[in-house]
Amino acid sequence: MSNIYESAEATLGLCNSSCLTKVELRVACRGISDRDALSKPDPCVVLKMQSHGQWFEVDRTEVIRSSINPVFSKVFLVDFYFEEVQRLRYELHDISSAHNGLRDTDFLGAMECTLGQIVSQRKLSKALLKQGNTTSKSSITVTSEELSGNDDYVELSFSARKLDDKVTMCLCVCVCVCFGAQIPPDFKVSHDFAVNFDEDNPECPGIQGVVEAYQGCLPKIQLYGPTNIAPIIQKVASSASEEMHTMEAMEYFILLILTDGVITDMADTREAIVHASHLPMSVIIVGVGNADFSDMQMLDGDDGILRSPKGEPVLRDIVQFVPFKDFKHASPAALAKSVLAEVPNQVVDYYNAKGIHPKCLSDYDESTRPFSP
Template sequence: MAAVGVQGPKVTDCVTKVALSICCENLPDMDTFSKSDPLCVLLMNSSGQHWTEIGRTEKIDNCLNPKFSKTFVIDYYFEMVQKLKFEVYDIDSENYSLQDADFLGELECTLGQIVSSRKLMRPLVMKDKRPAGRGTISICAEERTDNRMVELEAAARKLDKKDFFGKSDPFLEFYRQTETGWQLAHRTEVVKNNLNPIWRPFRIPLQLLCGSDVEKPIKVDCFDYNSSGSHDFIGSFGTTLAQIQQASQTYAAEFDCINSKKKQKKKGYKNSGVIVIKKCQIVREYTFLDYIMGGCQINFTIAIDFTGSNGDPRTPQSLHYINPNGYNEYLAAIWSVGNVIQDYDSDKMFPAFGFGAQIPPTMQVSHEFPINFNPSNPFCAGIEGVVHAYQQCLPQVKLYGPTNFSPIINHVACFGRQAIQQETASQYFVLLIITDGVITDMDETRSAIVNASRLPMSIIIVGVGGADFSAMEFLDGDDGILRSATGESAMRDIVQFVPFRQFQNVSYQLQPSRCRHAAPDFVCNPEIMHTFKCLIARLISGRHCCPCSKCSGRVA
């Protein structure tokens, strides 16, 4: 089978619309003879200290416990840290001017915090961070994206022969009706030299196929593929998704493929073949947001490469050398990935391990040691805690080798096995491995990944430095199915590799006044966040969700 040159549009998985509804309680009473007339303003941080107004609720007269009816609908990008500010004012002027209004309090948070909490309730504070009396604000998040998908299987029989020396090479195009005309929604692959083709099953978003309206007209065109790009029209038919569903409940839905020009010219014309819809099913496509709002807890583990190939940490040439501004590539990777995911970990306690170093007190090589040197409690408090533990660990260990990944992968996999014993898919494990070079235990690592592919677990490998990362690309199964040394296939692609040097144009400089453990400015750099581009969401949701039988997700 050959593919038609231009593919149908793709719909990204990492962006979804979230509706935020707001209510407040116990607002300060700023009016002498009546109660406050509150209004809430939503602002989003665009860069640095600059905030952009997104919108305002309605004003509610004389109310200290308002429930605003207007909601804010925001595009939610999981891979970005979206900082929001909610400001509440007592509006006194007819023109709703904020300059003439009394400030009642504000809340700063991230959209990720709201989404993961589903309902975020926080005390309001004044501009100087003093409590705004007993005032509180509650923000509820609701997904506003239609995540339904249509699963279709199509075939045809007795199509017209269009090629002089052979049979037709048919493909189908599905169109949705819009206000401006017909819009291409999907194109199948070409089935070469076949008048009775069976096309591969495919999935298409319901919103893309018919605007989420099963009664909306759909047009299906059938063409004979020509390499010149001038495809020969075989025929067409019109229907609705509701008609297809009704016809396919008891048997396959069949439609005459009609060529209107032939029909006008040829007496007794019946059709140019029959298109058969063998299967039509609407299913829910579970997104990352579904898992988070459904109570799924992400458990984030960090593994850091302390092998000798990194160089002596005391010298500026070392990848572990922490410069006077307080950063290196390892810290940059920890901040960039960790800052995205920490909003979705309720206790924000992250186990952090090192591998490939000689560790005290015996100075034996270890491939799985807690960087806080507390085996019974390897957890660090937030990403700041991981950074602090890393900085304290570095002078106490001797970088050595080899570079073995399998011990730490197997360590996290143990927790994944325990999680699948639960009745619901409430736990998901993400392992971040930051490394500088070639894997030594490749066969063992392949086997560990293949085994982990059956668990609620994903692995992000971030390559620092300029070494040969071809082995990492091999583990990332985007170009094919990963197999163990014994030939066993991975059930799904759970590995994503990112070379951190691709951000070479991004400045990592910190201001001297910044705290040594504070998040550096480059953490929110859009280039970094865009390049990670749905990294974690892609692994956890959609085609890369947990395939376990007790999990609500599935593998496409």
Template sequence: MSDPEMGWVPEPPAMTLGASRVELRVSCHGLLDRDTLTKPHPCVLLKLYSDEQWVEIVSQTKVTKPLLLKNGKTAGKSTITIVAEEVSGTNDYVQLTFRAHKLDNKDLFSKSDPFMEIYKTNGDQSDQLVWRTEVVKNNLNPNWEPFRLSLHSLCSCDVHRPLKFLVYDYDSSGKHDFIGEFTSTFQEMQEGTANPGQEMQWDCINPKYRDKKKNYKSSGTVVLAQCTVEKVHTFLDYIMGGCQISFTVAIDFTASNGDPRSSQSLHCLSPRQPNHYLQALRAVGGICQDYDSDKRFPAFGFGARIPPNFEVSHDFAINFDPENPECEEISGVIASYRRCLPQIQLYGPTNVAPIINRVAGPAQREQSTGQATKYSVLLVLTDGVVSDMAETRAAIVHASRLPMSIIIVGVGNADFSDMRLLDGDDGPLRCPRGVPAARDIVQFVPFRDFKDAAPSALAKCVLAEVPRQVVEYYASQGISPGAPRPCTPATTPSPSP
């Protein structure tokens, strides 16, 4: 048993949309002793070989293999066992508070230093540690700190799964003295604390004392003072509940991109290879349109002189229809981009605030509905330094309080330090007046890091934070997903006669 003050149990990462999450439990037996004076401190490094091998390890629920030395020979009788269990059910969290009364004293010159461990019983009847409380020093009536963990971590979302509670007296040597134990289930814990102020109590039993002592009753009692379930919604819950992700595209047409007639221009329309703007549009837009039910994208340009008067605009529709800037699918955005480019003059400056504020308008109207029906995502493709940095910071801080996210893809080899500042990964973004953003809504990705990678790699990185941002916004507003929509079977169009 390891030191209970070392911290414990990181929560599993959020599940990727459309994927199954699998929990792996690893145990080893008969390991070789590599230390001369102390016992070994083993760790396990799991590697996944991407496409060709090593994938079958989770195709079985339990795999035991011998451990090999570097020379290929077996490491004595050492074995490693990996148990796989698919994570299913809910993402709910539970808040628990325990205390104890009149625990047995295990120390000669002071009182016990109790802590408690909670185990769940797995399908193979093995016990898995899911939580360890802090140590309460010199106290036979400890009040342990409240703690929060996912229902999956506690009982694999099975309210009938047996739970085992063990209480120990802490010893710095690691040889902790056993005080007692009891068992329960999460269903029993919920039922026992269902009413306001209701608590549940168990006798803490030491089987050795129970079997040997005639008048033995218990080694103390443990009380569950709080058991509350917190409903945690997922990105998938909101999507299935009817929330639409509305994508808007904004393209940088400033002169720093270079003359489109030059092969060195970032806007060069070469018949041999799509430019970086087109590559980014296809990679990211192809994924984005799967979240958008009508697959119609408002698409704007900024930093160019546009016909008929060739005045500089920072939020013009690239289809030149200001009343209806939407394009049919990403292919429509690409077609409008190709038609637009020869008709405009690349100019400047790189002002981003106007397009952010334009998208923030519908997002603000959506916010007033108090429902999770439409979340706006602005995709900005740009080549360089922002000219209106103060205004852009203010626009982002304002948008951070709306159902809205901003994705910035940096095209070319310019200095993108301003973009990294907007990303907010190094601390909360603040407007010039010092007001901080309510949440991090900007994701910046330099295209040059992905130009030789598969398009899916860019899309995955660009969209990595959107699910979290969607959930974070609606949770902060106390807005739950709508009722899941019934699935309608896809229909195949009849061939024309």
């Protein structure tokens, strides 16, 4: 059974997206009910993963004889994909000495969760559910450990929470408002104003804070073209430049731009992107609507090296363009996967080039950093 996970990859479609890191999962159970008064159970845990609404077996533990509190030595090695919701199911079975298969076993309960929950909590304990979803007195505990052999691993934390062996992400969200509008009180045109109108403190608490600031801003301004995005790229680049000069650059800036129009300052935008390619920064552009976004593909750089008007090439590819219309009938997860597809490599490329390695948990505090509109 040790190679079941390998054979399940094709069925589950696990090879269709870039793996972020490998995770070791260990399982233990407590208080397993004695179904047979004359003997204790012989427990075994089966790990399943959901794909297209169906559960497929990934692997299973060894059978521990006569135990109501088993700690299994079997280690599940799974691939963790940051852009996927990987649903797991742990089934506990009582396998008698006469049978090693599952067909004739006693089902003792199951626990469902996501791999992301286990990775984020590191240790997840839940009660087992029996047939009919009735809660049993038995519990199962799963602990996770990310393999340290992958030095290129960086987890994206868009709450910007500082995690061990990770770098901090600062997400700056820009919609058509904050780079193309006439703003009060004099209604001059601005391409890089704060949606909350507080230039000294433009940050908002979380995604909901960004949404609320946008809703409060929209009735107070007048949308105005043209669509110039070079100013907002330069503004975020200024913050990224200050961080780079700390010689640690443990904050990496991701500028997310939502726009419904073709940009009109292409030369300045190319210049700004070339400059930003030297900084701890990435730019994600989501084109909304049916406008001609062909120029955006050039900024993406997938078809060639982007250059400034003076001919200077980007140091590294930092731009990802995604047309929203391609995902109108797709799941939100598919859109998120495409939007974030290039960010991990962009982050790793920057820190590798600078020779900067992730710090450990003791080097961080538990503070959080809000989102910046």
